Amino acid sequence: MEDRQRRPRPLSPHLQVYKLPFVALTSIAHRITGAALGVAAVVCSYFLLLLAGDEQDYATLIAYLDCVYVKALLILASLGFMYHALNGIRHLFWDVGFGFEVPTANKSGIAVIIGAVAITALYWSCIFAQTGGL
Amino acid sequence: MNFRTPIARVRGLGTAKHGTEHYLAINISSIALAGLGLWVFVGFLSVVGEGRQAVLEWMAHPLNAVLVVSFLYNTFYHMMLGFQVIIEDYIHTEWLKIISLMTLRFVCIYCGLISVLSALKIVFHN
Numbered sequence: 001m002e003d004r005q006r007r008p009r010p011l012s013p014h015l016q017v018y019k020l021p022f023v024a025l026t027s028i029a030h031r032i033t034g035a036a037l038g039v040a041a042v043v044c045s046y047f048l049l050l051l052a053g054d055e056q057d058y059a060t061l062i063a064y065l066d067c068v069y070v071k072a073l074l075i076l077a078s079l080g081f082m083y084h085a086l087n088g089i090r091h092l093f094w095d096v097g098f099g100f101e102v103p104t105a106n107k108s109g110i111a112v113i114i115g116a117v118a119i120t121a122l123y124w125s126c127i128f129a130q131t132g133g134l
Numbered sequence: 135m136n137f138r139t140p141i142a143r144v145r146g147l148g149t150a151k152h153g154t155e156h157y158l159a160i161n162i163s164s165i166a167l168a169g170l171g172l173w174v175f176v177g178f179l180s181v182v183g184e185g186r187q188a189v190l191e192w193m194a195h196p197l198n199a200v201l202v203v204s205f206l207y208n209t210f211y212h213m214m215l216g217f218q219v220i221i222e223d224y225i226h227t228e229w230l231k232i233i234s235l236m237t238l239r240f241v242c243i244y245c246g247l248i249s250v251l252s253a254l255k256i257v258f259h260n
Contacts, residue, residue, distance in 0.1 A: 052252035
């Protein structure tokens with residue numbers, strides 16, 4: 001009897017079997033990008049610290065920024081940032097009551113994804129135009 | 135802002151405690167961040183690739199300085215609120231939740247301070 005009381009109760013399968021609606025996927029993506037951006041913010045605070053330092057610190061910063069992997073991560077971070085920002089605006093519209101109908105929510109979700117990719121591509125092409133590419 | 139009537143307070147009736155405040159803070163900081171982020175990232179685009187001096191001069195302008203510092207503060211505040219929701223949603227072991235929330239608060243406050251003070255140092259570099 002005691003053994004049965006201490007064993008944790010079983011939970012019926014949920015994520016393993018249920019196909020999440022599109023809106024649910026955009027929602028969890030909003031949370032994941034938010035968390036990833038939090039990590040990125042901590043890293044950027046270190047970069048700012050380097051920027052505020054002396055010439056040697058600036059050289060270290062440039063060494064980091066010149067590395068291809070860091071650039072790739074920055075591009076991913078921008079993508080995450082644009083997605084989170086655009087989806088955040090979508091959330092703000094929901095908060096005042098607009099766009100709750102399922103077809104509208106699905107369309108705005110797709111618009112957010114397309115917008116995020118487009119703006120990130122535009123932004124980084126501007127950066128590469130000014131710095132001469134990867 | 136406490137909208138509870140005195141009788142509700144006395145009866146200890148249904149309260150979201152800090153929930154409403156938290157929700158409003160996230161929304162307001164999002165709106166601020168949308169505008170500030172736009173300014174900061176477009177500003178960054180204007181100095182990228184031009185070397186250290188260009189960045190220092192851009193930051194030295196009072197408007198840019200104010201917006202960058204408020205962007206940084208807002209970022210870490212928004213981040214703290216968001217992560218708080220995540221921790222409260224997924225961690226149910228009480229001691230672990232408390233330690234996680236405390237660590238989160240420390241990380242956000244200290245990274246926030248590091249960023250803001252670095253930004254101010256750049257602003258006042260001469």
